[in-house]
Amino acid sequence: MRAAALLAALLGLGALLGAPAGARAAAPPPDEARQRGDYERLQREAKEKRQAAQNLRKQERGVLRQLHQLEINLSHSRAAVQRYQQRETRLARDIDVVERDLTHTRVARTLTQQQLARRLRAAYRFRRDSELEFLLSSRSFADLDTRLRWVGLIAHGEEHMVQQLGAQAESIDVAREVLERKKTEIAQVRSQKQAEQRRMEGLRAQREKSVRDIQTTRMSYEAAAAELERSAQRIKKLLDELERRRLEEERLRAQRGEKVPEGQFGHGRGSLPWPVRGTVIENFGENRHPKFGTVTRNNGIDIAAPEGTDIRAVEKGTVEFVDWYEGYGQTIILNHGGGFYTLYAHCGAVAVTQGQQVAAGQVIAQVGDTGSLRGAELHFEVRKGRTAEDPLDWLR
Numbered sequence: 001m002r003a004a005a006l007l008a009a010l011l012g013l014g015a016l017l018g019a020p021a022g023a024r025a026a027a028p029p030p031d032e033a034r035q036r037g038d039y040e041r042l043q044r045e046a047k048e049k050r051q052a053a054q055n056l057r058k059q060e061r062g063v064l065r066q067l068h069q070l071e072i073n074l075s076h077s078r079a080a081v082q083r084y085q086q087r088e089t090r091l092a093r094d095i096d097v098v099e100r101d102l103t104h105t106r107v108a109r110t111l112t113q114q115q116l117a118r119r120l121r122a123a124y125r126f127r128r129d130s131e132l133e134f135l136l137s138s139r140s141f142a143d144l145d146t147r148l149r150w151v152g153l154i155a156h157g158e159e160h161m162v163q164q165l166g167a168q169a170e171s172i173d174v175a176r177e178v179l180e181r182k183k184t185e186i187a188q189v190r191s192q193k194q195a196e197q198r199r200m201e202g203l204r205a206q207r208e209k210s211v212r213d214i215q216t217t218r219m220s221y222e223a224a225a226a227e228l229e230r231s232a233q234r235i236k237k238l239l240d241e242l243e244r245r246r247l248e249e250e251r252l253r254a255q256r257g258e259k260v261p262e263g264q265f266g267h268g269r270g271s272l273p274w275p276v277r278g279t280v281i282e283n284f285g286e287n288r289h290p291k292f293g294t295v296t297r298n299n300g301i302d303i304a305a306p307e308g309t310d311i312r313a314v315e316k317g318t319v320e321f322v323d324w325y326e327g328y329g330q331t332i333i334l335n336h337g338g339g340f341y342t343l344y345a346h347c348g349a350v351a352v353t354q355g356q357q358v359a360a361g362q363v364i365a366q367v368g369d370t371g372s373l374r375g376a377e378l379h380f381e382v383r384k385g386r387t388a389e390d391p392l393d394w395l396r
Contacts, residue, residue: 067210074370078200078348081197091185091186095179095183102179105175106172109165109169109172229296229297232297234325239333242333243386266340268315270395271396272395275342275344275378276303276311278303278305280303280304282298282302283301284298284299286298299388300380300381300382301390301392302378303377303380304377306376307366307376308366309376313359315336316336316360317336318356319333319334319356320354322352324370328346329345329346329370331343331345332345332350332352339385340384342380342381342382343383345371346368346371346376347366348365348370350364350365351363351366382394
């Protein structure tokens with residue numbers, strides 16, 4: 001009925017526009033005016049809904065951007081805390097060395113003082129009672145010369161010990177100054193580290209709130225899932241480029257008559273060690289969200305493990321990529337040769353650099369929650385070229 005009324009209003013409006021000028025000037029019937037008012041109201045409501053939807057999309061994108069910025073800031077804060085910790089450890093080690101040297105120098109100075117005191121007491125008695133008699137009792141000029149030199153050596157030895165005491169005292173003063181400076185420095189570093197830790201905890205709390213907001217809002221979750229899919233497509237392009245470079249390198253080697261090394265990874269299906277010990281919380285392939293029913297595709301598996309747990313390379317290879325990826329967080333890609341790659345995402349502290357050769361079982365990072373909406377976990381992928389394969393087929 002409402003559609004029929006609206007159609008009648010439109011027909012009436014068309015008739016009105018097609019009428020002569022005199023007729024158009026006439027006021028519309030009350031029913032027609034009401035229908036026209038309904039039409040205009042519907043237009044306004046539609047415009048408002050479109051604007052509201054647009055604003056909501058902007059809001060959802062804003063939440064994701066905020067989360068990404070928090071992730072980056074939190075990563076920088078973690079790195080700063082780690083640097084302060086390393087500096088504090090070095091200073092503590094330096095202080096320990098200086099304190100040991102200071103103790104050793106003090107003991108040596110005490111021994112020198114005791115030795116000099118004994119020599120001075122003996123020399124005093126000898127010089128007071130016997131020095132002249134000792135010299136006059138010489139049997140020859142040669143004997144007198146020898147005895148004069150001996151008396152001089154005693155005096156020279158005492159002078160040397162006095163100089164040694166002065167040097168030791170100077171060393172003690174320098175060590176004290178160094179020790180005080182390093183103690184002041186380590187106190188400053190500890191204060192800076194504590195301030196950065198407080199900042200990091202604040203960022204962590206903000207990040208957790210953003211994650212909760214996304215987890216509890218369907219549109220936010222779907223926006224995050226869509227972004228993750230876009231990131232996965234970008235990773236495919238990255239792997240395409242890595243594979244293109246590998247094939248080009250093999251072609252050039254073949255032209256030069258060089259033997260192309262064959263990777264061992266392809267022979268390890270079903271026998272590779274796990275990159276981390278934990279619980280698989282999402283499998284390879286399509287997964288349905290338990291609350292929203294949203295279906296997303298996982299190109300690997302997700303393994304929940306305590307934050308800070310070591311992540312190990314499943315096979316030897318070359319680090320092709322170490323960087324931040326939206327939706328993946330801190331990400332590492334290893335090239336194992338033969339077109340095989342493994343990907344490790346949501347990492348915390350990273351222990352390798354791009355271009356580095358790593359051995360099977362080597363620690364390459366620690367479990368973190370960067371880019372994750374579920375807390376500390378490892379996202380692990382196995383790729384043959386750009387094609388994702390189920391990691392459970394490869395792990396023992």
